[in-house]
Amino acid sequence: MLWIGLCITLWAWCLLSLGLSRHHEAVLLRSPTHARRRVLRILGWGLLGAGFAWFVGCTGWELGPIFWGSALMLSAIAWVLLMTLVPRRSMAIPSLASVATVIWLLIGSG
Amino acid sequence: MKNSFLQSMAWLHTWAGLIVGWLLFVIFVGGTLACFDKELDDWMRPALHGTTAPQRPSFDEAIERARQREPEAHAWYVVAGNARERAMESYIYFDDGSSIKEALDPRTGERVTDTAGGEFFFTLHYNLHAGNLGMYLVGLAGMFMLVALVAGVLIHKRIFKDFFTFRPKAGGQRAWLDGHNVTGVLGLPFHLMIAYTGVAIFVANYMFAGVNAAYGGDVLRFYEEAGDLYERPEVGKPLPRLHSVDSLVADAQKRLGLPVTWASVHHPDDASATISFGGDHSRRVAWNMQQVFYDAADGRFLHETKPPGAGYTTYSFLGGLHMVQFGGNAMRWLYFLMGLAGCVMIASGMQVWVNKRARRVAEAGALSGYGLVLGLNVGVVAGMPLACVAMLLANRLLPATLEQRPNAEIMAFCAVWLAAAVWGAWRTCSGRGWRDLFTATAVAFAALPLVNFATAPQSHLLATLPRGEWALAAVDLTALAFAALFAWLAGRAPVTETAVASRPMLQED
Numbered sequence: 001m002l003w004i005g006l007c008i009t010l011w012a013w014c015l016l017s018l019g020l021s022r023h024h025e026a027v028l029l030r031s032p033t034h035a036r037r038r039v040l041r042i043l044g045w046g047l048l049g050a051g052f053a054w055f056v057g058c059t060g061w062e063l064g065p066i067f068w069g070s071a072l073m074l075s076a077i078a079w080v081l082l083m084t085l086v087p088r089r090s091m092a093i094p095s096l097a098s099v100a101t102v103i104w105l106l107i108g109s110g
Numbered sequence: 111m112k113n114s115f116l117q118s119m120a121w122l123h124t125w126a127g128l129i130v131g132w133l134l135f136v137i138f139v140g141g142t143l144a145c146f147d148k149e150l151d152d153w154m155r156p157a158l159h160g161t162t163a164p165q166r167p168s169f170d171e172a173i174e175r176a177r178q179r180e181p182e183a184h185a186w187y188v189v190a191g192n193a194r195e196r197a198m199e200s201y202i203y204f205d206d207g208s209s210i211k212e213a214l215d216p217r218t219g220e221r222v223t224d225t226a227g228g229e230f231f232f233t234l235h236y237n238l239h240a241g242n243l244g245m246y247l248v249g250l251a252g253m254f255m256l257v258a259l260v261a262g263v264l265i266h267k268r269i270f271k272d273f274f275t276f277r278p279k280a281g282g283q284r285a286w287l288d289g290h291n292v293t294g295v296l297g298l299p300f301h302l303m304i305a306y307t308g309v310a311i312f313v314a315n316y317m318f319a320g321v322n323a324a325y326g327g328d329v330l331r332f333y334e335e336a337g338d339l340y341e342r343p344e345v346g347k348p349l350p351r352l353h354s355v356d357s358l359v360a361d362a363q364k365r366l367g368l369p370v371t372w373a374s375v376h377h378p379d380d381a382s383a384t385i386s387f388g389g390d391h392s393r394r395v396a397w398n399m400q401q402v403f404y405d406a407a408d409g410r411f412l413h414e415t416k417p418p419g420a421g422y423t424t425y426s427f428l429g430g431l432h433m434v435q436f437g438g439n440a441m442r443w444l445y446f447l448m449g450l451a452g453c454v455m456i457a458s459g460m461q462v463w464v465n466k467r468a469r470r471v472a473e474a475g476a477l478s479g480y481g482l483v484l485g486l487n488v489g490v491v492a493g494m495p496l497a498c499v500a501m502l503l504a505n506r507l508l509p510a511t512l513e514q515r516p517n518a519e520i521m522a523f524c525a526v527w528l529a530a531a532v533w534g535a536w537r538t539c540s541g542r543g544w545r546d547l548f549t550a551t552a553v554a555f556a557a558l559p560l561v562n563f564a565t566a567p568q569s570h571l572l573a574t575l576p577r578g579e580w581a582l583a584a585v586d587l588t589a590l591a592f593a594a595l596f597a598w599l600a601g602r603a604p605v606t607e608t609a610v611a612s613r614p615m616l617q618e619d
Contacts, residue, residue: 002440017274062395063437069299070444076274076296077451084276 001058003101005067008051009075010094016044017079026087048072116265123261127459130251132490135456137248139494140235141304142449143228145434145442146581148195150228153585154505154519155197155213156566157223160577163191163198163216169355169373171219172200175212177352177378180204187374191216192390194581225505226516230523231498236308242315249316252309259301262294269295286461293455300448301455307432310425336422340384340403340413347381353409355385362387362402365414375406384412391435397426439581457491485535485543489527492534492547495596497527499554499589506565548600555593559586 017023019041024032032040051071056064082090127134143150152158167190176186180202187201197213213224230239237244263269276292278285294301314321314329325332334341355373362370368389376384383406391398399422403413418426430436434445464487471480504522512518530550534543563570574582 002444013274020274023274059437063441066395066431067437067441067444070441070448073297073300073451074444074447077292080274080276080292080296083274084278 002067002071003097003104005051005054005058005071006075007094007098007101008047008054009068009071010079010097012044012047012051013076013079014044014091014094015040015047017083019044023083027083027090029088116267119261119264123258123265124463126254126258126261127456128463130254131456131460131463132486133247133251134255135453135460135490136238136494137235137251138449138452138456139498140231141308142446142453143498144232144235145446145449146585147228147232149581150231150502150585151197151225152195153569153582154225154227154502155222156506156569158191158196158215159566159568159574159579159582161196161215161217163193163196167191167198167216167359167370167373168219169359172198172214173352173355173373173375175214175219175221176200176202176375180210182379185374185376186378187372189372190370192371197222223510224516226501226519226523230501230516230520236311245312245315249309249312252305255305256302256309259294259298259305263298266291266295283462283465286458286465290455290458290462293451293458297448297451297455301452304432304449304452307428310428311432313425336425337399337401337418338415339401340386340415341376342382342384344377344380345382348379349381349383349407351407352378352383353385353404353406358385358404358409359387361411362404365402365411366400368393368398368400378406381407383407385409391430391433392438393436394430395427395436396423396430397433397435399426460487460491481539482535485538486531488534488538488543488547489531492544492551493527493530495592496530496547496551496554497523499551499558499592500526502558502585502589503554503561506561544603545600548596548603552593552596552600555589555596558589558593562586 018027018032019037021031021037024030024037024040052065052068055068055071058064059067079090079094082093086092169188169190172188173186176183176188180186183202184205185203187203189199189201191198196216198216198219200212200214201209202211203209211224213222214220215222233239236248238247240247272288272291273295276288278289280288309316314332318327318329321327321329321332325335333339352375355375359370359373366387366389370387371390372388374386376386385404385406386401388401389398399415399418401415402411404410405412417423434441464484467480467483501519501523504519508515508518508522530547534547537543537546559571563572567573569582571583571586574580574586
C-alpha cells in the first residue's frame with residue numbers, strides 16, 4: 001500500500017519538477033519545449049491527485065489524507081535529494097522502485 | 111533596519127527561531143525517537159526477546175504485586191504486554207501525583223530488568239524531564255516555532271521558484287540556506303501541524319482562563335468531566351476483598367467492542383474502589399477515551415463512558431494526530447522521517463545564523479560571546495545524537511545486577527552529552543568540533559549492533575532476523591544507517607570553517 005503510494009507521489013514530483021526548465025536541463029540535458037512543459041505539469045498534477053485517490057482508497061477518508069500528505073512531503077524531499085546528488089540518473093530510482101514494487105506485488109499475489 | 115514588512119518578518123524569523131533553536135532541536139530529536147517509544151522500550155528489555163505476550167491479557171498477578179508493594183496507593187495501573195511492547199508495565203500512582211513503575215514478564219507477572227527506554231525520549235520531548243516548568247518551556251518553544259514558521263514563509267521570496275532547489279556544492283551560506291529551505295518548505299505542512307497540535311495538547315495548561323472560570327483551576331476535574339470518567343467519593347471504610355480483575359476482562363471487552371489493553375484500580379484501600387478498563391489508540395486518529403468501570407468489591411458493572419462531545423473529539427483528534435498511535439508502523443515511519451527533516455531544518459537554520467555572524471564577527475574583529483554560541487551549537491546539535499546512541503549502548507553494557515538501572519542509563523545519556531559538548535566546544539577553537547563528534551557518533555552507531563551481538567544472545571540481528579522480529583532488527587539496521595549517515599557528515603564537515611572566527615584573534619597577537 002505505502003510503497004505504491006510513495007512511487008506515485010515520487011513520479012508526481014519528478015514530472016512536476018521536469019516541467020520547470022532549470023530542472024529539465026539538469027536532468028535531461030536539454031531545454032523542454034513549451035508544450036512538453038505543459039504536458040509534464042499536467043501529468044504531475046494528475047499523479048498528485050491519483051496518489052490522493054490511492055491512499056484514500058486503501059486506508060479510508062480518516063487516515064488516507066494523512067498518509068497522502070506525509071507521502072507527498074517525504075517523496076518531495078527524496079526527489080530533491082536525488083536530483084541534487086545524481087541529477088543524470090535521478091530518474092533511475094523511481095523507475096527501479098516502481099519495477100521492484102510491481103515484482104513484489106506479482107510475487108505476493110502469485 | 112526594520113523599515114519594511116519583509117525586513118521585520120526576517121527579524122522575527124531569525125530571533126523567534128534562534129531563541130528556542132537548541133531547545134527545539136532537543137524536542138525534535140526526542141519526539142522523532144518517541145515515534146518508536148514502545149519499540150525502543152521493547153528493544154531495551156532483552157530478557158523478553160524471543161517470547162510472545164499472551165493473546166488474552168492477565169492482570170491479577172501484577173495487581174497483587176502492586177497491592178503487596180503499595181496497598182494504600184491512589185491507583186494501580188497495569189498496561190498489558192502487546193505486540194509492540196512485550197513487557198507488562200505496572201504503575202503505582204500516589205495521592206501527591208508522583209508514581210513508580212515496574213516492568214513485568216507478561217507470561218508470569220515476574221519482574222524483569224527495567225529500562226529508561228523509549229519513554230525517556232517521550233518525556234524529554236514534552237517536558238524535558240523538568241515537570242511543569244519543562245512543559246511550559248516546551249509549550250513556549252512550540253509557540254515560537256509557529257511564529258518562526260509563519261514568518262519564514264512570508265520572507266521566502268522564491269518559495270515556488272526554488273521549490274525543488276538544493277545546491278549543497280554552492281558552498282557555505284548558500285548550501286545551508288538551501289538545506290534549511292528545502293526541509294522547511296517541503297516539510298512545512300508537517301512542521302505546522304506538529305507545532306500546532308503539540309501546543310494544543312496542553313492547551314488547558316497553557317491557556318487556563320477557561321478552566322479557571324469554570325472549574326476553579328482544577329484541570330483534572332475538567333478532563334474528568336470532559337471524558338465522562340467515573341469517580342466516586344471515598345467512604346473511609348476498608349475494601350473487604352478485591353474482586354478478580356481478570357474475570358471482568360471478557361465483559362469489558364464486550365462492552366468496549368475492542369481488546370482491553372490496560373486495567374486500573376482506583377483508591378484500592380477504600381470500600382469505594384473501582385476497577386476500570388480501556389483499549390489502545392491504534393484504530394482512529396483521535397484518542398480512544400472509552401472506558402468501563404466496575405465495583406472493585408463485587409465486580410458489578412458501574413459505568414461506561416459516553417462518546418465525547420464535539421469539542422473534546424476535536425481536541426483528541428488534534429492530540430492523536432500529534433502522537434501517531436494510528437496507521438501502524440507505516441505511519442510511524444513516515445512521522446519518524448518527517449521528524450528527521452524537522453531536525454535538519456532546525457540544525458541548518460542555526461548553521462545559517464552562525465555562519466552569517468562568522469563573517470560579521472570577523473569583520474568587527476571581536477569575538478565577544480560568539481565563540482560560546484559556536485561551541486554550544488556543536489555541543490547541542492552534534493552532541494545529542496551521540497548521547498542518544500550512548501544510552502542504547504549503556505542499556506546493553508551496564509551490569510544486569512545494577513540497582514536503579516534506568517537511572518544509570520539516563521546518567522550515561524547526560525554524561526556523554528556533557529562530555530561531547532565540552533569536547534566539541536573545545537575542539538571548535540581549532541575548527542574540528544563537528545568532525546570529531548560526527549565521527550564519534552558514527553563509530554557509536556556502528557558499534558551498537560556489534561555490542562548487541564556480544565551481550566544479548568536473543569537480541570542481535572542474526573537472532574532477530576530469522577525469528578522475524580522486525581521491530582527489534584529495525585533498531586540495529588537503523589543504527590547502521592545512521593552510522594553511514596554520520597560518517598558521511600563527518601567526511602563533509604569543513605575543518606577550517608571556524609578558522610574565519612579565529613582569524614581576528616591572530617591579528618590581535
